[in-house]
Amino acid sequence: MPMDKEISDLIYSDRFKLVKKLFWLAILGLLLLASFFVFDRIIKNNINGLANIFAVLGILLILPLLVYSQFLAFVHWKERYRGDNSDGWVILFVIFSGNLWFAVAVFYYFMHVFPDMKKKGIYKE
16 A cells, blocks of 8 residues: 655655764764774774774674665665666566675665655656
C-alpha cells in the first residue's frame, strides 16, 4: 500500500537530516583515521597506542553512515522511486548484493536520493 505523500515527505525529511548528521560524524572519523596514519606511518611513534585508538574511533564513526546509507538506498527505491527503471534497479540490488552492493547504492544515491533530498529532477514538486 503506497504511503501518503505528505507523510512520506516528513519521514524522508528526517531520514535525510540523519544522513547529513552521520556525514559529519564520518568526516570526523576520516580525520581520526588520517591522524592514525600520521602518527603510525609518518612520525612512526604510536604514543601508548593512541594511533590505534584513533583508527578504531575513526572506523566506528564512519560505519554508521555506511550502514544507514545502504539501508536508505534500498528503502528509498522501495517507497519513493519515480523513475522508469524500477525493475532494473531491483535486479542490480539483488545481483550485486555481494561485493558491489556498495557501488550500486552509491550510484543510486547520485541518481535518486540526492535529487530527492534537493527536490530536483524527477523529484521536484
